[in-house]
Amino acid sequence: MVLGLFAYPLLYSLLSAFTTPDGAFGLDNFVKTVELYGTDVLFTIVIVATSTVLIGIFSALIGGYLVLGTQPAAVAALKWLYRWPLFIPFIVAAQCMRTFLAKNGMLNNALDMLGLVDVSNLSGLLDWRGIIVTFVWKETPFVALLVSGAMAALDRASIEAARNLGAGSLRILVEILLPQIAGVMTVALVLAFVTMLSVLSVPIMISGGSPTMITVDMAFRVNSYSDYGVANALGFISYLIAGLAAWIYVRHNVAGQAAG
Amino acid sequence: MTLALGWLWRASVLGLLAFAVFGPLANLLLWAFAIQWYYPHRLPLAYGFRYWGEVFKPTSDAFASLSTSVLIATITVVVCLLLAIPAGYALGRRRLPWRGFILLTLLLPQAFPSVAIYFNIARLFYKVGLNGTIAGVVLVHAAHGLVIAVWIATAAFAAVDEELEFAARNLGASALRTALTVTLPLAAPGLMAAAIFVFLESLDEFTGTYFVGVPDVTTLPLIMFTASLAGNYQIAAVTALILLVPSIAFMLLIERFLNTEMLAKVG
Numbered sequence: 001m002v003l004g005l006f007a008y009p010l011l012y013s014l015l016s017a018f019t020t021p022d023g024a025f026g027l028d029n030f031v032k033t034v035e036l037y038g039t040d041v042l043f044t045i046v047i048v049a050t051s052t053v054l055i056g057i058f059s060a061l062i063g064g065y066l067v068l069g070t071q072p073a074a075v076a077a078l079k080w081l082y083r084w085p086l087f088i089p090f091i092v093a094a095q096c097m098r099t100f101l102a103k104n105g106m107l108n109n110a111l112d113m114l115g116l117v118d119v120s121n122l123s124g125l126l127d128w129r130g131i132i133v134t135f136v137w138k139e140t141p142f143v144a145l146l147v148s149g150a151m152a153a154l155d156r157a158s159i160e161a162a163r164n165l166g167a168g169s170l171r172i173l174v175e176i177l178l179p180q181i182a183g184v185m186t187v188a189l190v191l192a193f194v195t196m197l198s199v200l201s202v203p204i205m206i207s208g209g210s211p212t213m214i215t216v217d218m219a220f221r222v223n224s225y226s227d228y229g230v231a232n233a234l235g236f237i238s239y240l241i242a243g244l245a246a247w248i249y250v251r252h253n254v255a256g257q258a259a260g
Numbered sequence: 261m262t263l264a265l266g267w268l269w270r271a272s273v274l275g276l277l278a279f280a281v282f283g284p285l286a287n288l289l290l291w292a293f294a295i296q297w298y299y300p301h302r303l304p305l306a307y308g309f310r311y312w313g314e315v316f317k318p319t320s321d322a323f324a325s326l327s328t329s330v331l332i333a334t335i336t337v338v339v340c341l342l343l344a345i346p347a348g349y350a351l352g353r354r355r356l357p358w359r360g361f362i363l364l365t366l367l368l369p370q371a372f373p374s375v376a377i378y379f380n381i382a383r384l385f386y387k388v389g390l391n392g393t394i395a396g397v398v399l400v401h402a403a404h405g406l407v408i409a410v411w412i413a414t415a416a417f418a419a420v421d422e423e424l425e426f427a428a429r430n431l432g433a434s435a436l437r438t439a440l441t442v443t444l445p446l447a448a449p450g451l452m453a454a455a456i457f458v459f460l461e462s463l464d465e466f467t468g469t470y471f472v473g474v475p476d477v478t479t480l481p482l483i484m485f486t487a488s489l490a491g492n493y494q495i496a497a498v499t500a501l502i503l504l505v506p507s508i509a510f511m512l513l514i515e516r517f518l519n520t521e522m523l524a525k526v527g
Contacts, residue, residue: 010372091466
């Protein structure tokens with residue numbers, strides 16, 4: 001079933017991407033794709049990469065505090081707090097953000113009430129920034145869950161030793177914890193990266209205009225023009241981007257299995 | 261003094277985080293109960309259940325799509341479990357050659373951008389008449405859910421102590437009886453988790469349904485999407501809440517399953 005519903009469509013999409021309108025083998029679709037959607041490809045890479053970096057930083061900080069925090073009450077509060085978006089579907093997250101980040105959304109209104117900004121001068125964050133915020137909001141709990149789990153399983157002796165020698169928490173996090181869980185972190189970030197690359201609802205709902213992410217372009221190409229050639233060429237580009245990430249994933253997985 | 265400062269610092273960071281986590285959800289909640297709300301008012305002008313009535317009216321599109329969603333999710337769970345239980349048992353017992361390879365291959369579709377796969381499936385289904393049918397949507401959801409189901413089932417079966425099975429066999433139980441009365445009940449909590457997970461994935465699935473379901477199968481996420489783009493924020497918020505509640509409940513329920521031990525076994 002996985003073979004039929006995955007391998008066959010994949011092969012089909014590859015063939016379609018490299019077939020010219022008159023049925024021959026060629027790169028016409030890619031020429032057209034770069035012409036029409038070159039900016040969107042870059043835009044997609046920048047958005048997904050930025051989100052991945054931010055997710056990595058936030059989940060390292062959350063995981064680090066959960067392991068190194070000295071106040072049990074604060075640790076418990078953080079533990080309770082950070083997981084909420086974990087199972088919230090992307091489409092619901094997108095709808096939440098569509099209202100939260102809007103010009104008259106809760107974010108602007110809260111800042112306005114604090115006297116930090118004036119709503120009437122603001123435009124809202126519903127563009128590339130909104131997409132990044134939504135992605136980070138939705139995917140950080142997943143990565144943080146895996147990262148904090150890996151950190152909790154580490155031997156505490158080295159942490160205590162470093163602390164006795166006078167190392168600060170941030171230093172312990174960067175120099176002792178993170179190197180030991182680098183494998184888990186990479187795998188989690190790669191999964192988050194590919195997930196964000198395949199989300200269609202968030203870019204449509206957060207920012208409709210141009211430039212947008214290539215998932216939106218694919219849907220548009222198929223639904224409005226039935227142009228499967230260009231859509232599949234875009235698909236091929238998304239495979240390439242994901243393939244690069246998956247290559248890192250497999251390399252780590254093999255290394256992990258060899259070690260374990 | 262330093263102690264108080266430390267708590268002030270912690271409280272403000274946690275407060276900011278709480279706003280970041282719950283702010284968007286609170287905004288959604290407000291929209292779900294707002295009857296009138298326009299710029300520049302910071303809060304809705306009138307509250308009520310009017311839009312809840314509209315969504316839950318038996319004749320509404322949203323209500324019909326809710327039953328479609330639940331039907332599709334239920335069939336998907338049955339299909340996935342029927343396949344995942346034998347597969348998970350075989351893989352969990354580690355007797356299969358290429359075990360790691362099979363598990364990795366199953367994971368491969370997860371490591372692929374799915375949009376391009378989905379519209380090609382849709383094109384294929386269109387040829388064989390599966391587009392716009394419940395069966396077509398179930399197939400797409402099941403292909404996606406199966407991966408999770410097999411992984412969780414594998415972990416669940418791997419956690420069952422093999423000694424207990426040997427004991428049952430020694431006492432004269434047949435292989436089938438051992439499987440049904442010893443192994444399966446012991447693996448049941450994990451299988452239950454797999455079932456809930458698949459159910460939620462199917463309930464929340466958007467992209468696949470968007471391409472394969474058109475024009476006849478409308479699930480709840482599609483209704484939400486259409487309402488949101490059309491500017492019917494109240495309808496969108498109410499449907500989003502219906503999708504949200506099971507997800508949050510599942511997160512609170514799964515806490516006990518999602519510990520490091522379980523994750524270590526899956527990996």
